[in-house]
Amino acid sequence: MSTTGRISVTAENIFPIIKKFLYSDHEIFLRELISNAVDATTKLKTLASIGEFKGELGDLTIQVKIDSNKKTITISDRGVGMTADEIRRYINEVAFSGAEEFVNKYKDKAGDAGIIGHFGLGFYSAFMVADKVEIYTKSWTQSPEEEGTHWECTGSPDFVMKPTPRTDRGTDIVLHISDDSTEFLEDYRIRDLLKKYCRFLPVPIQFGTKEITEKDEKGKEVKKTVPDIVNNPNPAWIKKPADLTHEDYMAFYRELYPLTFEEPLFYIHLNVDYPFNLTGILYFPRIKPMMEPTRNKIQLYQNQVFVTDSLEGVVPEFLTLLHGVIDSRDIPLNVSRSYLQSDANVKKISAHITKKVADKLEEMFKNNRADFEQKWNDVKIFIEYGMLSEEKFYERARKFALFPTTEGKYYTLDELRKNLMDIHTDKDGQLVLLYTSDKEAQHSYIQKANNAGYTVLVLDSPLTSHLINRLEYSQDEKLRFARVDAGPLDQLIPKKDSAKLSILSQKQKDDLRDIVAKAVDKEKFSVRVEDLSSSDEPIIITQPEFMRRMKEMNMMSG
Numbered sequence: 048m049s050t051t052g053r054i055s056v057t058a059e060n061i062f063p064i065i066k067k068f069l070y071s072d073h074e075i076f077l078r079e080l081i082s083n084a085v086d087a088t089t090k091l092k093t094l095a096s097i098g099e100f101k102g103e104l105g106d107l108t109i110q111v112k113i114d115s116n117k118k119t120i121t122i123s124d125r126g127v128g129m130t131a132d133e134i135r136r137y138i139n140e141v142a143f144s145g146a147e148e149f150v151n152k153y154k155d156k157a158g159d160a161g162i163i164g165h166f167g168l169g170f171y172s173a174f175m176v177a178d179k180v181e182i183y184t185k186s187w188t189q190s191p192e193e194e195g196t197h198w199e200c201t202g203s204p205d206f207v208m209k210p211t212p213r214t215d216r217g218t219d220i221v222l223h224i225s226d227d228s229t230e231f232l233e234d235y236r237i238r239d240l241l242k243k244y245c246r247f248l249p250v251p252i253q254f255g256t257k258e259i260t261e262k263d264e265k266g267k268e269v270k271k272t273v274p275d276i277v278n279n280p281n282p283a284w285i286k287k288p289a290d291l292t293h294e295d296y297m298a299f300y301r302e303l304y305p306l307t308f309e310e311p312l313f314y315i316h317l318n319v320d321y322p323f324n325l326t327g328i329l330y331f332p333r334i335k336p337m338m339e340p341t342r343n344k345i346q347l348y349q350n351q352v353f354v355t356d357s358l359e360g361v362v363p364e365f366l367t368l369l370h371g372v373i374d375s376r377d378i379p380l381n382v383s384r385s386y387l388q389s390d391a392n393v394k395k396i397s398a399h400i401t402k403k404v405a406d407k408l409e410e411m412f413k414n415n416r417a418d419f420e421q422k423w424n425d426v427k428i429f430i431e432y433g434m435l436s437e438e439k440f441y442e443r444a445r446k447f448a449l450f451p452t453t454e455g456k457y458y459t460l461d462e463l464r465k466n467l468m469d470i471h472t473d474k475d476g477q478l479v480l481l482y483t484s485d486k487e488a489q490h491s492y493i494q495k496a497n498n499a500g501y502t503v504l505v506l507d508s509p510l511t512s513h514l515i516n517r518l519e520y521s522q523d524e525k526l527r528f529a530r531v532d533a534g535p536l537d538q539l540i541p542k543k544d545s546a547k548l549s550i551l552s553q554k555q556k557d558d559l560r561d562i563v564a565k566a567v568d569k570e571k572f573s574v575r576v577e578d579l580s581s582s583d584e585p586i587i588i589t590q591p592e593f594m595r596r597m598k599e600m601n602m603m604s605g
């Protein structure tokens with residue numbers, strides 16, 4: 048016999064779960080409550096824009112205040128506020144979102160209007176740090192004579208709700224900070240959190256005051272106390288690219304990374320609305336070959352709310368070398384990293400960014416090749432990394448990936464084939480590219496190759512040996528690389544008629560080789576005795592390609 052039934056969720060058993068496990072990071076209570084205040088303000092502005100709200104908007108600044116004596120944090124907004132009935136619906140019912148309801152109601156008239164909330168859980172994150180939470184609120188729909196509503200809850204499922212005198216529209220949320228969360232009563236802690244999560248929220252947020260020095264009418268400097276607005280409600284990425292100058296982009300970069308002195312090489316302004324929403328600005332930093340590049344500088348936002356600055360495992364790895372901001376309503380907030388990775392929108396967004404990055408590089412290559420060649424040294428690691436890790440990017444980048452020669456020319460793969468085919472083809476018809484990893488150390492080998500009419504490429508980035516393997520492995524490229532010091536030229540690029548007579552017998556050659564071989568490191572070098580009549584270097588000591596590459600690869604992966 049079987050029975051069916053329904054698991055019942057009561058506030059008694061869900062409350063402790065919310066308090067303990069809803070968010071791993073307790074600090075995000077501030078983000079959640081300020082997002083709600085921003086939503087309430089955005090809703091009011093939306094209602095005003097469609098003519099439903101006809102009153103004065105007034106100053107909409109959100110206030111955050113700490114009272115260390117009373118051990119409270121208060122977050123106040125002048126948004127839509129709530130009626131008693133709305134508190135019953137939106138607050139007392141856990142997981143019922145007023146944000147979602149608002150979006151559904153007005154989406155025909157105002158789109159989704161940039162509302163942040165939608166799970167109906169954020170408010171309760173307050174109980175992670177507070178043992179009592181109070182709401183003082185009054186709705187925009189209420190007349191000045193009507194009373195507002197006071198709601199109070201101590202974290203048990205019971206709450207008290209009663210009318211309270213209140214003249215102005217809006218909401219104050221008062222958190223009575225619990226004894227194990229007193230860190231949040233420190234000014235600097237709250238200021239840091241505001242800087243982290245609220246830096247670019249679309250409504251001004253005030254935290255205390257600050258002193259500034261201003262010039263008065265007579266040009267005399269005077270000190271003035273002004274509200275300390277902690278955020279920039281109008282960050283560059285939400286503006287239209289046409290309204291921004293190069294200087295604006297650079298200024299925004301400095302705003303994002305005040306401690307980075309180096310200017311980025313170039314940037315991409317992302318702006319997509321369909322089939323997914325994505326805005327943002329990506330900057331290309333100069334990546335120095337010998338320095339460990341900085342990762343995870345990209346900040347992810349959702350409707351201007353900071354989500355994370357660690358996109359590792361979310362976007363293709365090479366993209367984590369970029370700097371900047373991406374903002375998408377379609378990347379879920381409050382979910383685990385593994386969920387993010389498998390999210391269909393996240394995948395589409397990643398693919399889009401990869402494409403945009405390739406578009407930009409190709410455009411630069413096509414529009415101003417000389418400039419692109421000049422920047423090559425600073426972008427090559429990024430491009431090589433992308434070619435190695437993303438097949439899609441490889442296909443795009445093989446058209447503009449450059450191979451510099453020791454003589455200062457830059458060739459693409461196709462140009463190499465076109466220009467070097469004749470002389471660089473071996474007896475089996477394969478293209479063999481000579482390269483140097485160190486122009487100075489391999490100078491004499493380069494000279495010799497040049498004298499013989501060969502071109503030598505300079506491939507000296509830390510990813511070179513990997514990229515070479517990738518290219519050689521490719522069915523389509525049909526080429527081979529040989530480091531210029533890996534052997535005598537006629538061995539590196541064997542030609543049909545390379546057999547020559549030697550004046551030494553094989554025995555004499557072997558003896559001579561053994562004598563020299565004793566003097567060098569056998570692990571690293573190989574020694575060959577040349578045909579003495581025709582060569583100016585009768586004995587050649589080389590570092591065989593295979594042995595060396597194996598070593599390098601092991602070092603790289605170690």
Ligand code: ADP
Binds near residue numbers: 124147218
């Ligand atoms: P969500 O924001 O995902 O909808 P929350 O738990 O954060 O869920 O908030 C629940 C609801 O409570 C909101 O949707 C909103 O209707 C209401 N609310 C919360 N804070 C405020 C506020 N400051 N002003 C007006 N309404 C609010």
Ligand code: MG
Binds near residue numbers: 165169
């Ligand atoms: Mg919310």
